[in-house]
Amino acid sequence: MIKFHHVTKEYPPRGKALDDVSFHIRKGEFAFLTGHSGSGKTTTLRLIHMSERPTDGEVRVSGFSSVRTSDREVWKIRRRVGYVFQDFRLLPGRTAAENVAFALEVTGTPRSAITPKVQRLLGQVGLSAKYGAAVEELSGGERQRVAIARALANDPLVLLADEATGNLDDRATRGVFDLVRQINAMGMAVLMATHDLDLIRRHPEIRLLELAHGRLVYDSETAEPGVPPTDASPLSRQIRTGVTGVGAP
Amino acid sequence: MMRYSLREAVAALRRAPVLVGLSATMVAMALFVVGLFGVAAYNLRVALASVEARVEIVAYLRDDARTTEVVLGQQELSDIPEVEEVRLVTKEQALAAARVDLPEFGDVFSGLDENPLPASLEIRLRPGSRTQDVLEDVAHQAQLYPFVEDVRFGRDWVERLFLLRRIGGFTTAFLGVAFGLVAALIIATAIRIAVFARRDEISIMRLVGARNGLIRRPFLLEGAVTGLAGAVLALALTFLSHELVTAFLFDIEFLPASWIVAGVLSGALFGIVASAWAVRRYLREV
Numbered sequence A: 001m002i003k004f005h006h007v008t009k010e011y012p013p014r015g016k017a018l019d020d021v022s023f024h025i026r027k028g029e030f031a032f033l034t035g036h037s038g039s040g041k042t043t044t045l046r047l048i049h050m051s052e053r054p055t056d057g058e059v060r061v062s063g064f065s066s067v068r069t070s071d072r073e074v075w076k077i078r079r080r081v082g083y084v085f086q087d088f089r090l091l092p093g094r095t096a097a098e099n100v101a102f103a104l105e106v107t108g109t110p111r112s113a114i115t116p117k118v119q120r121l122l123g124q125v126g127l128s129a130k131y132g133a134a135v136e137e138l139s140g141g142e143r144q145r146v147a148i149a150r151a152l153a154n155d156p157l158v159l160l161a162d163e164a165t166g167n168l169d170d171r172a173t174r175g176v177f178d179l180v181r182q183i184n185a186m187g188m189a190v191l192m193a194t195h196d197l198d199l200i201r202r203h204p205e206i207r208l209l210e211l212a213h214g215r216l217v218y219d220s221e222t223a224e225p226g227v228p229p230t231d232a233s234p235l236s237r238q239i240r241t242g243v244t245g246v247g248a249p
Numbered sequence B: 001m002m003r004y005s006l007r008e009a010v011a012a013l014r015r016a017p018v019l020v021g022l023s024a025t026m027v028a029m030a031l032f033v034v035g036l037f038g039v040a041a042y043n044l045r046v047a048l049a050s051v052e053a054r055v056e057i058v059a060y061l062r063d064d065a066r067t068t069e070v071v072l073g074q075q076e077l078s079d080i081p082e083v084e085e086v087r088l089v090t091k092e093q094a095l096a097a098a099r100v101d102l103p104e105f106g107d108v109f110s111g112l113d114e115n116p117l118p119a120s121l122e123i124r125l126r127p128g129s130r131t132q133d134v135l136e137d138v139a140h141q142a143q144l145y146p147f148v149e150d151v152r153f154g155r156d157w158v159e160r161l162f163l164l165r166r167i168g169g170f171t172t173a174f175l176g177v178a179f180g181l182v183a184a185l186i187i188a189t190a191i192r193i194a195v196f197a198r199r200d201e202i203s204i205m206r207l208v209g210a211r212n213g214l215i216r217r218p219f220l221l222e223g224a225v226t227g228l229a230g231a232v233l234a235l236a237l238t239f240l241s242h243e244l245v246t247a248f249l250f251d252i253e254f255l256p257a258s259w260i261v262a263g264v265l266s267g268a269l270f271g272i273v274a275s276a277w278a279v280r281r282y283l284r285e286v
Ligand SMILES: Nc1ncnc2c1ncn2[C@@H]1O[C@H](COP(=O)(O)OP(=O)(O)OP(=O)(O)O)[C@@H](O)[C@H]1O
Pocket: A011, A014, A016, A017, A035, A036, A037, A038, A039, A040, A041, A042, A043, A044
């Protein structure tokens, strides 16, 4: 459903943010994307959202190719891709419901359908009680739930989470993570970029991808079973073996 | 969808009425200059058109010219495509006209035994053919008739007339474009500020997959309204100036309806184009 085919993304003159990356995420799959700061996680997600185009190679999302989809058509991809961030990116001065309604409204949902759908979405993320609450009155965890409700507004095929729990305490992190798993259980693919090694360690059943300096250095799916990750993929090694790799901080 | 754009444009006006009002006023000032020159150019045109209608060639006839030949020549000259009319003025008619036109010489004319004025053919060209080249060409043809003594036409002033009209037209066009660009720049700047004020909403719209047209439309609407308001205000100012000039200085004509409609519509159009240009850059980035 999401396919990276020898994708390179260059930001001249700084060099390659992604370097010859290939992977495939199937419908309904859940995957972690980890790597040190600057390794290319956000770049990967932005390429899926087609906020960026690859310098080389091809990104395919639900039948749309980065090579053939024009700027006029990217909205079609974006409605299939939910996206949440560490900093939530909610509109200030509006209520939880208004934030979710905004996404429905600007993507052409009929007026009469908006209110019931907002109610359903806020119910789904466990925030029915905060329907009319201003964003400023919500906790971090609650804000992220509103952001998730907004991301789900157009029934996407995949949810991209970029450090979505990065600003949350343990309890809120678990809450948001459980919510994301529930959503995944309903058939939506999830790609979660995170630094949170504990979180990854607690879920060995979830596929793990690791980037280092723009290269895909580990993919639990293609890794040989029984062979532990090496120094080439320091974070995966640390997660799976508990050993801090040589040269890793 | 249209409701969204309208609501957003109205909301923009509510959020920043000073910004919209100020930019509309500045646009009005720029277009006011265009309006004033438009009035001047239009009046110049009207004045020149009436002068131009008098452009003619006069072929003075020899006194021994034979009527049949003259009538034949008159016919031939009328057949030239650029010629509108060839009028024969007899010696008697010339004298009668002179008596009317120059009453202070009445005594001189009445005391004459013999009529000193020659008969003539007055050749009038069609509107649109009154150019230097055609004038010279027709004058040359008239000169070829043996019964023609002399041909006269206002060589110099005709040339100056055309030059004047060209300068007038060019000046108006140039100022129209220059101040039109100034107006467009003002609108574009105002729209940029409006876009900046809404950058959060815009980035969320792009995030969730709103179509570019929808993101753009409220700003185009705002630009159109600014341009339209500026143009109408400029029109009002121009009209006021016209009334003042007519009341205290001299009688001039106001712009014809077609110019007014074209001016106001191009104000709105400039607003849209300027806004499209202002948001274009923003729509390429997240
Ligand atoms: N718009 C950009 N212009 C120039 N360089 C960029 C741009 N976006 C990312 N980069 C560079 O690309 C590399 C990868 O960045 P990216 O944001 O994908 O890393 P990341 O893995 O998300 O890091 P973090 O964990 O800090 O969020 C970095 O070196 C970054 O400086």
